Structure formats: C-alpha cells, structure tokens
Amino acid sequence: MPVIPKDKPLYSIGTVAEIFGITPRCLRLYEDKGLICPARVAANRRLYSQNDLDRLEYIHYLIKIRRVTLRGVKVILEILEGLPQAKQTAVYAQARDEMACLDKGTTDLAREASQEAIQQILQE
Numbered sequence: 546m547p548v549i550p551k552d553k554p555l556y557s558i559g560t561v562a563e564i565f566g567i568t569p570r571c572l573r574l575y576e577d578k579g580l581i582c583p584a585r586v587a588a589n590r591r592l593y594s595q596n597d598l599d600r601l602e603y604i605h606y607l608i609k610i611r612r613v614t615l616r617g618v619k620v621i622l623e624i625l626e627g628l629p630q631a632k633q634t635a636v637y638a639q640a641r642d643e644m645a646c647l648d649k650g651t652t653d654l655a656r657e658a659s660q661e662a663i664q665q666i667l668q669e
Contacts, residue, residue: 551599554584554592561593565605572601578615580604580622599637606640610647 549555558569575581576591581600583591593601600622607613607621625633 549595551595554586554594554597556593556598558583558591558593561598561601564598565601567605575601575604575615578619580615580618603637603640606644610640610644 556564558572562569562572572581572583572591576583581593581597581604583593583597586592604618604622607618608615613621625636628636
C-alpha cells in the first residue's frame with residue numbers, strides 16, 4: 546500500500562467536521578482565528594491534511610480538556626510552531642495519550658502525567 550504524505554490535503558470540511566463532532570462553521574471560525582490553515586483547491590474548496598487533523602485534535606484537547614480559550618490556543622500553537630517538529634509531534638502524542646486515558650476514566654493520574662511529560666518535552 547502506498548504511503549500518503551501527512552501534508553497531502555485529502556479531507557473535505559464536512560468530513561473533518563464529522564470526524565471531530567463539530568460543525569463546518571466551527572472549522573471556519575478556527576481558520577478565521579488563525580488556528581488552522583487548510584489548503585484551498587478548485588472553487589476555493591478547503592481540504593485538510595493529516596497534519597491539519599493532528600493539529601485539530603490538539604486544538605480540541607486544549608479547548609475541551611484543558612479549557613483554554615481560543616486566544617490561549619493561538620498563543621500555545623505559536624509557541625509550538627517555534628519548536629522542532631519532533632517536539633511538536635511529542636506534545637501532540639502526549640495530549641492524545643491523555644485523551645485516551647480520560648476515555649478510560651483515569652482522569653487525575655492522566656492529567657498529572659501528561660502535564661509532567663509536556664513540561665519535560667519543552668525543557669529538553
């Protein structure tokens with residue numbers, strides 16, 4: 546099976562909205578606030594890559610789990626953009642792990658472990 550580059554735009558706004566359980570309007574708001582920047586194709590249609598989906602998953606984590614405002618999310622994302630790609634990926638993975646733990650009901654321990662791991666990643 547061929548490997549699809551993570552930056553290849555593939556997903557429509559409707560598909561991404563369905564994946565994340567949000568509305569296309571919410572995705573447009575994120576774009577207006579500068580949180581995401583999907584590719585534009587024919588007829589100005591938005592297409593999202595796997596990298597965009599990873600970023601959206603982290604945005605969702607910050608807003609829903611950490612209760613960060615959109616302005617705060619923008620600041621955090623700007624800080625992350627200044628880090629090497631490997632550290633960004635590690636932060637996204639740590640957030641994903643915390644969300645998985647939360648789904649299993651291990652909230653307090655997951656939150657503490659995630660916070661410590663993210664601090665360690667950023668200090669390296």
